[in-house]
Amino acid sequence: METGDSVASSSVDWSALARRILGGHVLTRDEGLSVLGASDSELLPLLDAAWQVRHRYFGRKVHLYYLKNAKSGLCPEDCGYCSQNVNSTAEIPKYSLLSEPAILEGARQAAASQARTYCIVTSGRGPTDREVDRVAGIVRKIKDQYGLHICCCLGLLSSEQAQTLADAGVDRINHNLNTSRGYYEQICSTHTFDDRLETLRVVRNAGMELCCGVIAGMGETHQDLVELALELRGIKVESIPVNFLNSIEGTQLQEVRVLDPRFCLKVLCLFRLANPSTELRVAGGREVNLRSMQAMALYPANSLFVSDYLTTRGQPAEEDFRMIEDLGFEIVTGDHESYRLFEARRNQQAEAADEAVPAGLNCSS
């Protein structure tokens, strides 16, 4: 992975580029390459340009996502970055689809963590129809009880499966392209870039939003990252998670080195400038790759995961809340409000039930 020259500076007027983008200009391939190749001394002007664009569409707001690994390991695919892949020897939990109470408990934790969106993720090439029906039934209950936005990441989907999920109230499907078309076969041989595009197509046809992102740091070139940033613009996805490889021992990419945090910020600026009004999430690998620069990521990005990732730990939610508060940013409560209403309703019901019990008998011990 190339990184920017730390001394030289380019001739790009980043602020002028931001103004042009806000006026409707579409980031070009060359401009994208300039972003990734910017010198470290240009980092603050570049972040300011990304901030101007982010601020136009999202102000100082931050969306939080909470992720539940609802089925772990046991995957027949060979995505080289993934600890759950068929060739991985990483020591990770392996289990089939969690029970309904366990997934509902995740929703409760998501709401309690001020998350706006609850992400239900399962390992595997794609779900069985039975798994889709189970997830759909659980989503109906989550919507009813917590009012959370629901994003499902279940692998490759058929049209019928996508429609079942849409009918149950799933708002969004996550299905990452991860890297450019040209580099895709370097990271996976069991399915193709076009297979993934096809799932994005059926999700869109079923009327759900698209969450589709990248994993930077898998040995790709700047050109690959720029191509994907522009591809996602073309697809008009609603949300882009920007992951930075957290190389896990036992995977094919275990030797790949950690990225430098300044380059990670340039990657976030690239995806923001290429996709001005799209939700941009600083996602997996944040803590490992951005380290002390994590807070800066929220100038181009407007969203992050709280708590843990699929098979790796995130930092405690309290540290994320503190970071957001220290930045002077504001967590979007959104549907969290419906959880507060739900809690209030439940407390009222509990009080009413207590009152209905004859005095002297309301002891559970």
Ligand code: SF4
């Ligand atoms: S990314 Fe998904 S499909 Fe690929 S190996 Fe991991 S769990 Fe399987």
